[in-house]
Amino acid sequence: MxxxxxxxxxxxxxxxxxxxxxxxxxxxxxxxxxxxxxxxVSSIAQMSKQPIEVDVIVRGLGIRDPQSLFEQFQTNKKTNIVIRNQPAGEVEIKKVSPFERNTLVPQPDGSVKALPDPRPEAAYYTDMILTLGGEAEITDTGAVLGSQKVKIGTLIELEGKNYNFNSSTIDVRILK
Structure with missing residues (x-):
């Protein structure tokens, strides 16, 4: 066969x-x-978490009453963050530093001074720096917050009860 x-x-x-x-x-x-x-199995899940602080800057946030937003940050010290369109958890709002909107005004002697913006619509825009605190996994390439890397320049969306706006990371500090 x-x-x-x-x-x-x-x-x-x-x-x-x-x-x-x-x-x-x-x-x-x-x-x-x-x-x-x-x-x-995630290789990141094996790492220990350490506290970090992230400073973010918010420029030109259109808001009717900025003081009420600052008061909300003081009473409710937590906010949800979204990094690269992925929810990254809840972080603590440690510090809010508003700063004045200025405009450059030429002087008669040729110099330039930064003076408060006199336009009426400037009252509805605010700039601030927020210091956020949370627990992050520290890798060789940086801090990972909620499965997303956080570095200078990373856009972070802050979301609360009645606000949702974008900010840009300007500093990341790993606390010991």
Whole structure:
């Protein structure tokens, strides 16, 4: 009896193509269930968390009553953050530093002075620096807050009960 007949069947009963397809399906099942590897384990999850402080700057936030927002930051010291469109958890608002909007005014002697912006619409825009505190995983490449790396220049969206605005990271400090 021949091993392969003229139609490509083993011992005249099983097709070589069917046997190959069954072998591929078997290897896929073994690869998925028996040898899963590290697909379900995050290497970041193994790291210890350390406290960090992140300074963010907010420029030109349009708001009717900036003082009420500052008071809300003082009473509710927590805010949710979103980094790269991914929720990154809740952080503490440690410090709020508003600063005045200025405009450059040329002087008669040719010099330039920064003076408070006299335009009426400037009253509805505010600039501030917020210091946020939280727990982050420290890697060789930087701090990871809520599975997202935080570095200078990273855009962070702050979200609270009645506010949602973007800010830019200007400093990241790892506390010991």
């Amino acid at each position: 021949k091993l392969l007949d003229s139609k490509g069947r083993l011992f005249g009963k099983v097709s070589v193509l069917d046997l190959g397809a069954a072998l591929v399906i078997f290897l896929v099942i073994v690869g998925i269930f028996v040898v899963p590897g590290k697909s379900g």
